[in-house]
Amino acid sequence: MGIVAIALNTFREGAKDKIFYAIVVFAIIIMGSSRFIATLSVGQIDKITKDLGLATISLLGLLIAIFVGTKLVYEEISRRTIYTIISKPVTRSQFILGKYFGLLLIIGMTLTILTVFFSLVVYLNSNTLDAHLLKAIGLAFFELALITSVAIFFSTFTSPISSALFTMGIWVAGHFSGDLKGLGQISDSSLSRGVSTFLYYLVPNLSNFDIRGEVVHGVGIPHTFFLFSVCYGLIYSAAVILIATLIFRKRDF
């Protein structure tokens, strides 16, 4: 009950935030202008529209995940709104989970609005709707769920600026984790190989969620890959949130 109430309240608070509307309007403008940008290249309208649309959705979802997620817990503590929540029959774990699911609702709503508009733009260009686009957006959502869990994890013990920097760092490292492993393999030092392998497995492998290239170029995505990526995102997110709740349980307010 506590998790649901906190999640819905987080969603309601976030939905009233003007920054959220600014982000959605900005995304719609970018996607709308993709039609004009695409006319600059010959015969590539469809690909450019899809690429720009998917990139916009991912990027703006990322901005919400980082900049809202890193403030979510920190502000509750600094504004002391948490006092009247934790003093109710709500555990600290339920509080963290409620905030997490609330932000996922915000991200989900944002992606839904942008997907509707994006689908309209794609339809206007090609008179068809590509179901693979929904797979790409679906995986983008699970990537954002993972990044949100990381943002909330940092938010339980450090300031929003530090949390945002660390989370952004994890996002960058996550998209280059394959290179991390490769770097270790070419090294002569066993310590370097060990560290790079450790980091490869520690840092989330976000390339699992990036199928934009395949979708834009019409390459099929196997169901097994999709399911693996979804499960990977769920398990990684759950592990990070679990660690966040363990840290949060011991915190003095």
Add this chain to the structure above:
Amino acid sequence: MEVIRTEGLTKIYKSGLRKIRALAGIDLLVGQGEIFGFLGPNAAGKTTTIKILMHLTFPSSGKAWILGSEAGSAAVKQKTGYLPEHPAFYPNLTGIELLSFYGRLFGLGARKNRERIHELLSLVGLRDAAKLAVGSYSKGMLQRIGMAQSLINDPEVVILDEPLAGVDPVGRKSLRDLILRLKKMGKSVFFSTHILQDVELICDRVAILIKGGIVSVGRLDQILAEEIESIEITAKNVSSDAVKAIGEIALNVIGSSDKCMIVVKDEETLEKIQAILGLHGGKIASIIPRAKTLEEHFIEKIRE
């Protein structure tokens, strides 16, 4: 039956290499149906104690119980109401939305939640402001919506941290009346304050906390009875010999032989005065012990 009990409650904060002892072994007992005042100057440890009771902060050592169960358990929180100092709420929610949110945290059903919200908004006098965003509320209104959220679950124990601070005199009267009403409803109220007048007006028992330690605890009249400052004696038909003899042992003698007021420091001196009047002539009309006021007692304890 005790509703709040603490044993050896200690809290040490670490700031870099420094350690700051906020609480030094607090032992408290609050009885059922009492209004208990937790009095102390700023930084005495009142809020720290309350935060430990509400499981917002963990003690370094010692324990706390509410209604016989360890403080912080879900069962205890279900029966406890809490108003923090300078309460902060989500500014974009209306009064109704805010109370509805807190009601859901207690697992209240939609219908029960609506009924409680309606009752509480009337009780705290916020029905007209119920649909306004909480961010637009004045200080007094915030305290009142804070009181309302502390009562949403119809608690047995209500813990209030400086509920009257920063509120205007009319608002303070209405909040004091509300606290008295809670007592009549059978609830126990524990509130912290540094405003002595509020304690004198409504508390059954008081504890005075200074620098993390309790220096006085008990009924107000008992605490102050231990602090007799002087005794004022009104005497009539006092002979001049008696006046002379009394003047040598009393703190002050005012008036004439027909009627004079004699101030002595203790009961031993009073007995001597009675002996003098019996020997030289004179009659005692009244004896009034003068106790310290709560303010004098409080300031003396701070200076110690």
